[in-house]
Amino acid sequence: VRKLEYRVALDDSDRGALLALPVSIRTVDRHQYLVREFELASHCSVLISGFAVRSKVVHAGRRQILAIHLKGEALDLQNSLLPLADHSVQMLTNGQVAVIPAEAILSLARDRPSVGHAMWLDTLIDASIFREWIANVGQRDARTRIAHLLCEFALRLKLAGLGERTGYELPMTQEQLADATGMTAVHANRTIRGLERDGFIDRAAPRSIQIGDWRRLAEVGDFDSGYLHLNRAEARLV
Amino acid sequence: VRKLEYRVALDDSDRGALLALPVSIRTVDRHQYLVREFELASHCSVLISGFAVRSKVVHAGRRQILAIHLKGEALDLQNSLLPLADHSVQMLTNGQVAVIPAEAILSLARDRPSVGHAMWLDTLIDASIFREWIANVGQRDARTRIAHLLCEFALRLKLAGLGERTGYELPMTQEQLADATGMTAVHANRTIRGLERDGFIDRAAPRSIQIGDWRRLAEVGDFDSGYLHLNRAEARLV
């Protein structure tokens, strides 16, 4: 499972060091917090199965979802260097995570330049996705925001083997979708229904997204996959 | 100048390696692009003087400012590992940058774990600020967004020796402020005037921000400096 850690960077046999990491596998329930904002965090987690989100709450009581994580992704690499958590990490569904002490991550990065390299790259891609999300919630209207997120899901779920570009099971409720796109659940619902009404998506059930014409959805969602920085193998797959 | 590179991490005398980097100092004009979205980038830049912004344009023609950089900050460390630029970097004022080949950065990070460490940390803090900005443009109303940004400026300009927490010269036009907070220039103006009218800030000139009561501005801006991950020395300074 931890193989995915270094999927992009070319590593020799310091895979051994990775596999020798002192991990503990935890089974975690839906809604359970792995890290809480403002708390000290001394561990990093890698998602083995299920879905997780990273979020912040603002003073007005509203919540912003910052990232949605699929199996195989590192959830909080930043805790290896930043002791104070600036956001929460929470499970969206039941699942399993591999918990690794921050010091172990750190010393591994220090002793194995290639691994440090791979983790830095992971952080850089994470940051690129954050940037796209800033643009998404900052400048696009509701329909474009939702369509953009649906496109991102299509590619990432496909890469994780959890769906196809032409359709997938949405791992989130509409309220969570709204929190991710900076709107209210009511408006998210209206927007989704609007996309359905105008033929951009089909939904057999509320959570089942079918994409008839990918190009058309990508266009209305102003979606360009560049910010995901897919490597050649990944780009071929989607 | 490049000392600021490793301000947070404890480095021994691989400062020598840093100083031996093949840099070329460029004088750049206001509005000049250092990197353009969708282009290949083979260099990284560190800002020596002046201000710079990172931005994306969306299909509707609107622009989102993703980050504002002060002297001493690295502008695009991501180009060392991600060849395709996912956003543009542009000067806000005249200034100087140190341009460094991406391979030099990479091999330095590989050969000097402490330096690699410091650059990873820089990326992690960058990402933390991006997350806060997602929450800012996603969940807060116009007044809160502007006040939040003004608070962030107060601390960061103070740390860079360019202002005080009680007042500073705003390095941006209102249109740029609007692009950073996801609103229109007209609305940004109204919001700033509103903050002034209600006594949160004073402005002798349009760009001169005076903060009478920091606590009050921080409260209306829902500002908590945690996301900047200031170290002890920095926290003492502000």
Add this chain to the structure above:
DNA sequence: CGGGAGGTTGACAATCGTCAATCAGAGTGG
């Protein structure tokens, strides 16, 4: 069969964007 979470819809209100006009100040050429 009851309860609860999530989805859907309508009516209405608040926030924010658009369009357009005006104003102030800096720089420039004559």
Add this chain to the structure above:
DNA sequence: CCACTCTGATTGACGATTGTCAACCTCCCG
């Protein structure tokens, strides 16, 4: 020194988007 021009700031009127409140529905699960 003075028009001239350009950028940026400011304001009003109006319209579009989005939020709020509230009701109801559907489906799953114990």
